[in-house]
Amino acid sequence: MNNTYTKKNLNKIDSEKLDWTLIQQEMRNKLGSDIYDSWLKKIDFVEEFNNYLLLSVPTRFIRDWITSRYLDQILQSIRNYRKQIIRIEFKIIEQNSKNTQNEIHVKNLDNIENISFIKDSHLQYSRIDPNKRFDNFITSSSNKLAFEASLKVSENISYYNPLYIYGGVGMGKTHLLNSIGFELKKNKKVMFISAERFMYQFVKSIKANDMVKFKEYFRNTDILLIDDIQFMNGKEAMQEEFFHTFNALLDKGSQIILSADRAPNKLTRIQERIKSRFSGGLVVDIQKPDYELRKKIVEMKTEELKNLYPDQLKTPITKEIQNFISTEINTSVRELVGAINRIVSFFRVYNKMPNLTETKIVLKDLLNLAENKVTIDLIQTIVCKYYKISKNEMLSSRRSRYLVRPRQVAIYLTKILTSKSLPEIGREFSNRDHTTIIHSVKTIEKLKDNDNEMVDNINKLKNQILYNNKDNEI
Numbered sequence: 001m002n003n004t005y006t007k008k009n010l011n012k013i014d015s016e017k018l019d020w021t022l023i024q025q026e027m028r029n030k031l032g033s034d035i036y037d038s039w040l041k042k043i044d045f046v047e048e049f050n051n052y053l054l055l056s057v058p059t060r061f062i063r064d065w066i067t068s069r070y071l072d073q074i075l076q077s078i079r080n081y082r083k084q085i086i087r088i089e090f091k092i093i094e095q096n097s098k099n100t101q102n103e104i105h106v107k108n109l110d111n112i113e114n115i116s117f118i119k120d121s122h123l124q125y126s127r128i129d130p131n132k133r134f135d136n137f138i139t140s141s142s143n144k145l146a147f148e149a150s151l152k153v154s155e156n157i158s159y160y161n162p163l164y165i166y167g168g169v170g171m172g173k174t175h176l177l178n179s180i181g182f183e184l185k186k187n188k189k190v191m192f193i194s195a196e197r198f199m200y201q202f203v204k205s206i207k208a209n210d211m212v213k214f215k216e217y218f219r220n221t222d223i224l225l226i227d228d229i230q231f232m233n234g235k236e237a238m239q240e241e242f243f244h245t246f247n248a249l250l251d252k253g254s255q256i257i258l259s260a261d262r263a264p265n266k267l268t269r270i271q272e273r274i275k276s277r278f279s280g281g282l283v284v285d286i287q288k289p290d291y292e293l294r295k296k297i298v299e300m301k302t303e304e305l306k307n308l309y310p311d312q313l314k315t316p317i318t319k320e321i322q323n324f325i326s327t328e329i330n331t332s333v334r335e336l337v338g339a340i341n342r343i344v345s346f347f348r349v350y351n352k353m354p355n356l357t358e359t360k361i362v363l364k365d366l367l368n369l370a371e372n373k374v375t376i377d378l379i380q381t382i383v384c385k386y387y388k389i390s391k392n393e394m395l396s397s398r399r400s401r402y403l404v405r406p407r408q409v410a411i412y413l414t415k416i417l418t419s420k421s422l423p424e425i426g427r428e429f430s431n432r433d434h435t436t437i438i439h440s441v442k443t444i445e446k447l448k449d450n451d452n453e454m455v456d457n458i459n460k461l462k463n464q465i466l467y468n469n470k471d472n473e474i
Contacts, residue, residue: 027070157255170331180225190221192225198242222254223254298325338366374418383409410429
């Protein structure tokens with residue numbers, strides 16, 4: 001049942017592989033040279049499977065940018081040549097490790113030799129990400145215990161069995177599971193899978209009347225790592241099978257490592273005997289990142305990006321911005337990394353690093369600023385105070401220049417800082433027509449292109465409205 005690649009299989013795939021240069025040319029024609037040269041040119045073909053392609057990009061940031069913006073168009077281009085392809089998966093391969101295509105295939109072959117997978121399944125769920133290792137997992141008091149326990153298990157399996165790691169979203173649980181698998185796959189048979197994927201294989205095996213092979217497959221591994229175990233909730237038949245698989249692996253001395261978003265006793269709709277087994281090993285939590293950890297992560301990611309784009313990022317992210325991100329974004333590690341990526345994206349678009357006010361705007365949704373705190377009344381009040389006019393004057397029908405410009409600024413800020421529709425905005429500005437609202441917005445946008453003073457005014461007003469920044473009040 002265990003599927004092992006041979007060089008014969010590899011050569012067969014190579015001989016029939018997709019002509020990636022045709023896809024690249026089509027993507028350039030469809031999306032334009034600017035987008036292609038900035039992002040899509042960095043994609044390399046790695047391998048083709050039954051119904052999906054494995055491609056590579058040099059960084060996780062590039063992968064996330066491509067998948068969030070261009071994945072559908074890329075897939076459509078590929079399907080013009082391969083109708084059976086329904087998915088694309090990305091692997092992170094640094095530029096300096098890319099040689100010839102065959103060398104990449106051989107490297108992949110070596111990497112998955114001890115990683116088992118079910119035939120015709122989606123391989124990436126069993127793959128170990130080489131970018132998530134112990135040596136690049138940043139520690140502090142909030143995650144030190146989970147890190148040390150994971151390290152101990154990778155050195156001496158069954159030391160803690162099972163090892164159960166829990167914590168909120170984006171705290172590094174998957175990174176630790178991946179790190180354990182990365183260390184142990186050299187000498188052990190490793191199975192790294194999500195609970196959702198386990199369920200998929202279970203249902204698929206039942207439908208195919210193939211449960212014997214399913215049992216054999218999961219019970220013959222040396223190391224079983226299951227991510228997000230909480231997703232087994234309510235699946236009674238699957239929990240029954242998992243319980244017996246769990247016991248069989250413990251009996252044969254295999255190591256089990258699990259992750260979840262909550263402690264075992266907090267799991268809902270999970271059999272009590274399963275929760276009892278989880279609690280019988282070592283249970284450790286990863287707490288919200290403290291300031292020390294957040295600061296380390298921001299500094300490390302900043303340095304990584306600076307080294308990755310030495311020509312483009314000549315102006316580094318300032319210490320002021322780094323400290324602001326480290327202080328204000330305290331929910332998860334993933335959001336910290338996302339914040340740094342946004343700052344870099346801002347730089348690539350505008351060719352300058354954002355100042356503190358612009359940073360706050362770029363990261364607005366990550367700073368836990370409730371949108372409902374920004375009301376039209378608040379905007380009108382702050383704009384009137386800034387331009388030293390009364391609200392009655394702003395809302396009047398008078399068209400004096402000293403009133404028109406503040407009115408247009410208030411309308412513009414209402415449009416970009418709230419989710420109100422044009423008619424709703426018009427009603428709040430003395431029942432003005434929506435065409436007047438559109439004209440005001442376009443006028444301010446045009447002024448911003450040529451008037452630095454207007455840009456400065458807008459930024460100051462945004463800062464006051466969004467962040468109630470007393471120091472910058474006029």
